[in-house]
Amino acid sequence: MRRTLIAIAVIASLVVGAVLGGWVQKHAAARPAEPKKVVHVVLFKVKNGVSKQDARRLIDDAHRLLKKIPVVKELHVGYRAPGDRPVHIQDYDIGLYILFDRLEDVDTYLKHPLHVEYAERAREVTESVRVADFYSQ
Numbered sequence: 001m002r003r004t005l006i007a008i009a010v011i012a013s014l015v016v017g018a019v020l021g022g023w024v025q026k027h028a029a030a031r032p033a034e035p036k037k038v039v040h041v042v043l044f045k046v047k048n049g050v051s052k053q054d055a056r057r058l059i060d061d062a063h064r065l066l067k068k069i070p071v072v073k074e075l076h077v078g079y080r081a082p083g084d085r086p087v088h089i090q091d092y093d094i095g096l097y098i099l100f101d102r103l104e105d106v107d108t109y110l111k112h113p114l115h116v117e118y119a120e121r122a123r124e125v126t127e128s129v130r131v132a133d134f135y136s137q
Contacts, residue, residue, distance in 0.1 A: 035102040037073075037136040040109075043092035045128040054125050058094050061121055065114040066098065072109065074099035092130070099136070106133060 046055045062077040076097040083090075100106055109115055122129065 038100045038103050038106055039134050039136050040096075040098040040100060040106055041132045041134075042096040042098075043089065043130045044094040044096070044122060044126045045091060046093045046125055047127045050125045055093065058122055058125065061118055062096055065118045066096075069109055069112045069114050071100055071105035071112075072098055073101055091128075103133075103135075 044058060046058075059077050059079075062075065066072055067075050074097075077094065079094055080090075080092055098109070100109065
């Protein structure tokens, strides 16, 4: 009788271990081993009546100010390229692309005094700003 109980306990332990092991393995695989890079995309619509020179300052200021923020790993900014396909977003004038190493870096960037200065300048010449952040795969 005692051997039977020990055998049942061993079998039960193996079954529970296998189930838990599979669950842990499945969920560990769902989490990234290391943080994924984050892409930050900003689309600016310039106000009607803003001079080309003032609109150009959005581009120049991005290079002058935002590139100096330590968490910014890559920065691209410029005028919207022409595209007439229905899927093309048409209602913006200037696009900004910034690459960060981690999601936490986006918050650091947003609070940085150089970004705050840039955002204040952008508000003066833009009627709308749209932002999309996503993980780079």
